[in-house]
Amino acid sequence: MIPGNSPLSGNVLKTPVRHAFMTAVLAVALALGACGEPDEETTKGAKPSAPAETASQTNPAQKPVELSVVRPLQEQITENVVGTGTIAASQKSNIGPSVSGILEKTFVTVGDRVKEGDPLFQIRQVDYQTRLQEAQYQVKLAEAEFTNAKAEYERIRELKAGGVVSKGQMDKIQAAFSIADARLGIARANLAKARQSLEDTTVRAPYDGVIIYQYKYDGEYISTMGPPGMDGMGGGGGGGRGVFDISKIDVVGAIVEIPETKLRFVRLGAPCIVRIDGLDKEFPGQVDVINDQVDPASRKVELRIRIDNPDYTVKPGLYARATMFPDPRPALTLDRRAVLGPQEAQYVFTAVNGHARQTPITVRELDARRVEVLKGLTAGDQVLVGPNLLRLRDGDMISVELAHVD
Numbered sequence: 169m170i171p172g173n174s175p176l177s178g179n180v181l182k183t184p185v186r187h188a189f190m191t192a193v194l195a196v197a198l199a200l201g202a203c204g205e206p207d208e209e210t211t212k213g214a215k216p217s218a219p220a221e222t223a224s225q226t227n228p229a230q231k232p233v234e235l236s237v238v239r240p241l242q243e244q245i246t247e248n249v250v251g252t253g254t255i256a257a258s259q260k261s262n263i264g265p266s267v268s269g270i271l272e273k274t275f276v277t278v279g280d281r282v283k284e285g286d287p288l289f290q291i292r293q294v295d296y297q298t299r300l301q302e303a304q305y306q307v308k309l310a311e312a313e314f315t316n317a318k319a320e321y322e323r324i325r326e327l328k329a330g331g332v333v334s335k336g337q338m339d340k341i342q343a344a345f346s347i348a349d350a351r352l353g354i355a356r357a358n359l360a361k362a363r364q365s366l367e368d369t370t371v372r373a374p375y376d377g378v379i380i381y382q383y384k385y386d387g388e389y390i391s392t393m394g395p396p397g398m399d400g401m402g403g404g405g406g407g408g409r410g411v412f413d414i415s416k417i418d419v420v421g422a423i424v425e426i427p428e429t430k431l432r433f434v435r436l437g438a439p440c441i442v443r444i445d446g447l448d449k450e451f452p453g454q455v456d457v458i459n460d461q462v463d464p465a466s467r468k469v470e471l472r473i474r475i476d477n478p479d480y481t482v483k484p485g486l487y488a489r490a491t492m493f494p495d496p497r498p499a500l501t502l503d504r505r506a507v508l509g510p511q512e513a514q515y516v517f518t519a520v521n522g523h524a525r526q527t528p529i530t531v532r533e534l535d536a537r538r539v540e541v542l543k544g545l546t547a548g549d550q551v552l553v554g555p556n557l558l559r560l561r562d563g564d565m566i567s568v569e570l571a572h573v574d
Contacts, residue, residue, distance in 0.1 A: 232567035235554040237519055238503045242547045244496040247534065249433050251424030251471055255444070255486040257415035259375065264410020265291050267368045268391040271384055271411065278382050281480070282373040282414070289411050291369040291390065296362070303355070303362035310348070310355035317348035373414060378480065381413035415484060420477045422453060422488040425468040433494040434458065440473055440492040444482065451475050451482065455492065499534075500541040506551045507531060507539060508558075517560055519550040519568050526562040 269291035276288055324341040327333040384390055390411070422442045426434065438455045457472035473490050475482060506516045507529070514531060517524045529544030545551065552560070552568065560566075 232565040235552045237550045237568045240502045245499045249430045249492040251426040253424030257484045258419045259416040263412045286373045296366040300362040303359040307355040310352040314348040314352040317345040321345040377414045377416045383409045384411040422473040424490045443489045446486045501538045504539045506553045517552040524564045
């Protein structure tokens with residue numbers, strides 16, 4: 169028997185071979201497993217916290233964000249309106265003579281306070297006194313001529329009644345009488361004018377005020393084309409300038425500007441406080457004028473605020489800041505801490521069924537603590553505030569308590 173053909177011999181030969189083969193396969197598998205294990209660990213270790221973070225966000229058992237709740241308030245508010253500008257005199261005039269001549273004397277100087285009717289300056293009177301005398305003599309001459317013409321007229325009229333004088337003679341005498349009467353009227357008018365001119369050589373204050381500028385001095389010749397100028401618009405020679413500028417400042421005005429958006433809150437007669445930094449004082453006033461014209465460039469409206477100034481403390485030209493107090497009006501207000509986002513896309517978070525809901529709103533500033541809600545909320549809404557507000561996201565679970573707003 170050939171040993172290789174024996175059944176016993178075949179089993180003995182096959183078993184070691186199979187065992188060796190399986191051992192080799194196992195070794196290869198173990199080697200491959202050993203080589204792949206570090207890669208799997210590296211892959212799993214690249215983002216070890218990402219799966220945990222995602223799970224925490226979607227886990228219904230996550231810890232709620234702790235916040236406080238405030239509610240919009242429906243209340244009456246007084247929104248002060250502030251305007252800035254300059255103090256101006258209630259009236260300013262350029263005072264010049266209504267007659268021409270040499271400036272003979274000035275009675276006041278810059279800074280003097282004057283009363284209505286006080287003399288300010290005088291034009292040389294000699295020429296006007298001479299003209300007055302001449303006018304007086306002209307009146308006497310005209311009166312004499314009138315007396316003679318009247319007597320002749322009366323005499324001829326009697327003769328005419330007796331048929332002695334013709335109608336032509338009567339008409340001639342009547343015309344002479346009428347001419348004499350007219351000449352007398354002209355002479356008397358010239359006399360009145362001469363008297364007025366002499367009186368006008370002394371120029372007086374048109375109202376109580378203060379002298380703020382002097383243009384002409386003693387000895388200068390002054391010509392004029394009209395009466396003393398008012399509001400700097402006329403009177404006096406030298407390019408239309410008179411001798412003095414006078415201002416009425418027992419009442420002054422604060423001329424201020426406010427934004428056109430504030431116009432609806434201001435009314436005539438509204439009380440206000442005017443702060444003048446140059447004097448470090450505040451003065452009561454009231455809105456006296458609201459300009460009907462809005463400046464198209466600045467979008468502002470001019471107001472004039474009356475300030476009583478009997479002791480002349482407030483000077484024209486000072487910087488002024490006026491605060492007006494309109495009537496109260498209803499408004500929905502909110503704690504400004506609740507408002508997030510840029511001005512063009514503002515929003516708040518509201519509490520709805522234990523979750524945060526991002527809610528767009530439109531607001532306008534009121535003061536350091538509050539805003540006025542124009543759109544997006546009602547008085548019953550629960551609005552979230554607190555230190556955790558900035559990390560809040562729409563839909564986050566929240567835990568809230570009522571906030572105490574001072």
